[in-house]
Amino acid sequence: MTSSLTIFDQITSKDIVNKPFPHAVVVNALPQVLVEQLITSRPPLGQVAAAYSHAQRPAGQIFAEPGEKIHLRSAQILSDQFASDSWKNLVKQYLQASELKKLLTAFAPSITTEYPHLESEWGKISQWEIGQRYVDTADDFVLLADVQLSYHAPSPSRMVAERGPHLKITNKLLVCHYFLKLPEDTALGGDLLLYELLDNAALQYGKDQQVLNTESLKLSRCIEYRANTAAAFLNTQRSVQAFAEHGGTDYPSLYMNIVLEFAEPLFSL
Numbered sequence: 001m002t003s004s005l006t007i008f009d010q011i012t013s014k015d016i017v018n019k020p021f022p023h024a025v026v027v028n029a030l031p032q033v034l035v036e037q038l039i040t041s042r043p044p045l046g047q048v049a050a051a052y053s054h055a056q057r058p059a060g061q062i063f064a065e066p067g068e069k070i071h072l073r074s075a076q077i078l079s080d081q082f083a084s085d086s087w088k089n090l091v092k093q094y095l096q097a098s099e100l101k102k103l104l105t106a107f108a109p110s111i112t113t114e115y116p117h118l119e120s121e122w123g124k125i126s127q128w129e130i131g132q133r134y135v136d137t138a139d140d141f142v143l144l145a146d147v148q149l150s151y152h153a154p155s156p157s158r159m160v161a162e163r164g165p166h167l168k169i170t171n172k173l174l175v176c177h178y179f180l181k182l183p184e185d186t187a188l189g190g191d192l193l194l195y196e197l198l199d200n201a202a203l204q205y206g207k208d209q210q211v212l213n214t215e216s217l218k219l220s221r222c223i224e225y226r227a228n229t230a231a232a233f234l235n236t237q238r239s240v241q242a243f244a245e246h247g248g249t250d251y252p253s254l255y256m257n258i259v260l261e262f263a264e265p266l267f268s269l
Helices: 032-040 045-051 074-079 085-095 097-114 118-122
Strands: 023-027 069-072 130-132 143-152 155-160 172-179 192-197 217-223 229-234 241-243 246-249 253-261
Touching: 032 085, 045 069, 045 143, 074 085, 074 143, 085 097, 085 143, 085 253, 097 118, 097 130, 097 172, 097 229, 097 253
Parallel strands: 130 143
Antiparallel strands: 023 229, 069 143, 143 253, 155 246, 172 229, 172 253, 192 217, 192 241
């Protein structure tokens, strides 16, 4: 089952909030029956971890450590037998260029303001060709998209964050998180935190673009981690964000992660 009204149908340029950086939030984004289908038919956590190639785990353990983040790529969801029809249909829907261009259109004024050179290099935003990440190549498309299923490992005994305030990889243009908090998960935390820079501070970065001088940041917005909420944002030099600590529960954080990226960096650190 797919929804006739999509997440991106509910984001227009007038819905974009510019502080602390361009972003939009959609509450109750999809029909509740679809939300329940996605949650109940989610791929088993152990199989997702086994398919995630970047992590080195001790033998017999699903996760290396509490809070570890793992992704199942769209190419894997569409090919693996353990993904349900609900998930495959959703991924196919949000990989369509016509769907992704709704998001591009909504953020087009912000993209033009932030990156005025892009249209001179790649043509009008509305004409950008979009392929699938890990399937297509950047030689044939302006942008590559991925629709991932993402888990953060549970932490029963303590609060833990996957990482602190950070920037996304610098070739990512747009990111959209669609939260699917499990109904059994009554723990607090896991919210998406957006930060602003104090007095145009010069940030210092460590591993994975994490901000080292966090005293130069101020929390600007907290987007609650709850099922059926979506948050999309433009990646810029000031788009510092993080997921809040989540713990004291046996349940992982769960969300759909949609990304649009260029082959080359949009900015440098």
